[in-house]
Amino acid sequence: MDHLCKNSFWLFSLNDPELRQFYAEKVNNNSQLHHAIYIEKCTRDFSTETKEVLHLRENSILLVDTYLISIFYRLSLKGYAIIFSETFFVSYENRAFLKLLFFHNQPEGIIDMGCASRYQKKCIRALCREYYSPYDDLQASALRNLLINLFLLSPTVNYEGQFKSGHFLNYALEFTDLIDNYAFHAKKKSFYTGKINITEKTLDKSLQHIYHKTFKEILVNRIIIESMRLLVFGNESITQIAYELGYDISYFIKLFSRWKGMYPKTLRENYRKILNEIENDYQNSPL
Amino acid sequence: MTIKTPRYSSEDVLNSLGIEVNSFEELYMQKVAQEMIYNYHRASFYHIFRYQGEGNTHYVKNKKIKIIDNSLLIVNRDILQRYSKHKCRGDMVLFNFNFFTSTQEKTNFLNQCTLFKNDYLIIPPGPGSFISSIDLYFSLMKMSIKKKKIREVDMVLLRNWLHNLLIIIEREYHRLDPIRNSKDCILEFKGLLDLYYQREKHVCFYAKKLNISERKLSQIVYAVHSISAKEYINEKILQEALRLLKNTTLNQGEIAAALGLDFTYFVKFFRKRFNITPAKYRQSKRNTII
Numbered sequence: 001m002d003h004l005c006k007n008s009f010w011l012f013s014l015n016d017p018e019l020r021q022f023y024a025e026k027v028n029n030n031s032q033l034h035h036a037i038y039i040e041k042c043t044r045d046f047s048t049e050t051k052e053v054l055h056l057r058e059n060s061i062l063l064v065d066t067y068l069i070s071i072f073y074r075l076s077l078k079g080y081a082i083i084f085s086e087t088f089f090v091s092y093e094n095r096a097f098l099k100l101l102f103f104h105n106q107p108e109g110i111i112d113m114g115c116a117s118r119y120q121k122k123c124i125r126a127l128c129r130e131y132y133s134p135y136d137d138l139q140a141s142a143l144r145n146l147l148i149n150l151f152l153l154s155p156t157v158n159y160e161g162q163f164k165s166g167h168f169l170n171y172a173l174e175f176t177d178l179i180d181n182y183a184f185h186a187k188k189k190s191f192y193t194g195k196i197n198i199t200e201k202t203l204d205k206s207l208q209h210i211y212h213k214t215f216k217e218i219l220v221n222r223i224i225i226e227s228m229r230l231l232v233f234g235n236e237s238i239t240q241i242a243y244e245l246g247y248d249i250s251y252f253i254k255l256f257s258r259w260k261g262m263y264p265k266t267l268r269e270n271y272r273k274i275l276n277e278i279e280n281d282y283q284n285s286p287l
Numbered sequence: 288m289t290i291k292t293p294r295y296s297s298e299d300v301l302n303s304l305g306i307e308v309n310s311f312e313e314l315y316m317q318k319v320a321q322e323m324i325y326n327y328h329r330a331s332f333y334h335i336f337r338y339q340g341e342g343n344t345h346y347v348k349n350k351k352i353k354i355i356d357n358s359l360l361i362v363n364r365d366i367l368q369r370y371s372k373h374k375c376r377g378d379m380v381l382f383n384f385n386f387f388t389s390t391q392e393k394t395n396f397l398n399q400c401t402l403f404k405n406d407y408l409i410i411p412p413g414p415g416s417f418i419s420s421i422d423l424y425f426s427l428m429k430m431s432i433k434k435k436k437i438r439e440v441d442m443v444l445l446r447n448w449l450h451n452l453l454i455i456i457e458r459e460y461h462r463l464d465p466i467r468n469s470k471d472c473i474l475e476f477k478g479l480l481d482l483y484y485q486r487e488k489h490v491c492f493y494a495k496k497l498n499i500s501e502r503k504l505s506q507i508v509y510a511v512h513s514i515s516a517k518e519y520i521n522e523k524i525l526q527e528a529l530r531l532l533k534n535t536t537l538n539q540g541e542i543a544a545a546l547g548l549d550f551t552y553f554v555k556f557f558r559k560r561f562n563i564t565p566a567k568y569r570q571s572k573r574n575t576i577i
Contacts, residue, residue: 126451145451149427152443
């Protein structure tokens with residue numbers, strides 16, 4: 001299944017065993033990949049980083065942000081997972097579109113795009129057909145267009161602000177790019193305003209106008225996602241994780257329990273248990 | 288005194304969006320169409336016609352074109368054309384430059400699109416997958432445009448559907464008869480080679496850039512020059528080497544670097560083709576120049 005569009009776009013059928021491997025290797029290990037999941041039929045549930053298991057509905061589309069960890073229960077699912085990196089959405093307008101999509105709709109990074117309409121299903125079929133046809137220079141554009149249209153067709157997704165342009169948008173996008181990389185080392189506003197060369201007031205305004213969020217909310221959100229990923233899929237001790245995230249260990253434990261409602265250790269144990277369960281399940285009946 | 292043929296801009300004819308997706312039936316019902324389409328005119332927008340049934344015709348530059356069932360006719364903008372008085376069946380997409388070129392990516396695509404390098408093109412009915420893809424994009428475009436209120440979102444949707452429609456047609460066009468458009472290919476290949484010969488020496492690079500397979504590229508080059516594509520590339524490099532040796536004072540290492548070759552390889556390569564070493568060649572040229 002090696003059809004790559006410059007190493008940034010993959011399409012898997014949901015009952016493809018390679019998908020599990022792919023998730024283990026790439027998605028859960030801090031590569032910046034988004035995934036859109038179209039669920040045609042399902043018999044069990046899919047869990048991402050939230051405590052609650054996401055209840056899947058048949059004939060629905062989910063869009064998951066980068067960095068979020070995903071755990072698939074072994075399920076009998078029929079559908080497709082479309083995985084793509086941010087660089088796939090190459091042009092500036094498209095990247096802005098993607099970022100805004102996430103920030104406007106669901107802070108937790110998962111957008112339930114609702115029921116797949118007839119046209120969205122056609123889109124997905126066209127995506128599959130395009131993906132499996134022989135590679136040429138035009139394939140990336142074709143796939144990109146289909147993917148964008150797939151998202152745009154969702155009635156439940158809120159598109160307000162998708163087409164804003166101007167200084168605020170530039171600052172807001174630069175800011176989220178910086179946050180992705182520096183949230184752990186730099187927790188002060190002054191760092192970011194220095195990098196972007198704007199005043200704190202402008203930064204506040206941009207974030208409020210574009211994302212309707214404050215600086216602290218965005219910063220903390222990023223840290224939470226990363227801490228989850230390190231806890232569940234990383235092997236370091238909690239002390240080390242706290243250090244990597246830029247916190248003193250005792251402070252980190254206090255913060256974490258305030259965010260998530262349980263101690264890091266407990267959460268880690270819980271998730272590890274789930275992962276083991278899945279692994280055993282998979283070993284026992286590897287189909 | 289000659290009467291000037293009318294030239295319609297897209298504002299005269301298309302709706303304010305810059306794009307229309309209509310069936311022929313709908314076109315015939317439009318008042319503005321009834322007045323103009325049966326006489327020769329120029330329209331400054333692009334046309335993609337899809338015909339169904341038999342007996343369909345169109346006139347481009349005084350030439351009558353017969354189009355069979357399920358084929359496409361693509362007419363470039365500002366081309367002298369008129370519609371047939373005989374009613375045709377099918378549908379069409381008409382769009383202007385401004386509608387499509389909202390981003391750099393789309394602008395580049397339209398400028399390089401081979402479908403609009405000629406006055407008109409006929410795409411005969413291809414394999415079932417091609418026909419069903421065309422069907423799909425036409426229906427998707429109709430869905431997006433037939434709304435009471437067209438929002439910014441719908442414009443983006445339309446643009447993307449149109450882009451993909453053009454991609455599909457372009458692919459089919461290339462697949463059909465590459466020898467037919469081999470002249471463009473050869474010219475483009477030579478142009479690309481001029482730009483990239485120092486860095487890219489593999490046939491696959493140029494084939495990918497031209498959107499054809501390596502085999503086809505070699506076939507086309509062979510048809511014109513009686514050597515394969517790889518040989519042509521090598522020849523180009525060596526001709527450049529000759530020029531540099533003869534006319535400049537760069538030493539051999541610098542010449543090899545300028546051509547993107549390793550020095551020892553360059554000497555071997557040169558000698559294999561010309562039977563003398565570069566140094567000797569240079570000397571011989573120096574001696575003859577008085």
